[in-house]
Amino acid sequence: MIRQNKNHMNVEENMQTQEMECCVVCGITTDVPVDTPIENRKTYMECVGQLCPDCCWELYHTTDLRTRADV
């Protein structure tokens, strides 16, 4: 009897080739994959673009723009 083990671990490879968004302010690479829907991005500002958490905090004093209260 031959038992085949088909537990391939190719997940790591996929994650490393994934493109990440860059912060529009400082240009740093964020941890947001480019294919992330806008509603799932914590630091994406409409009409501005993707921000890194640092710039987002600097500009808007929040690290999650989706929960930002209008002032």
Ligand SMILES: [Zn+2]
């Ligand atoms: Zn930034």
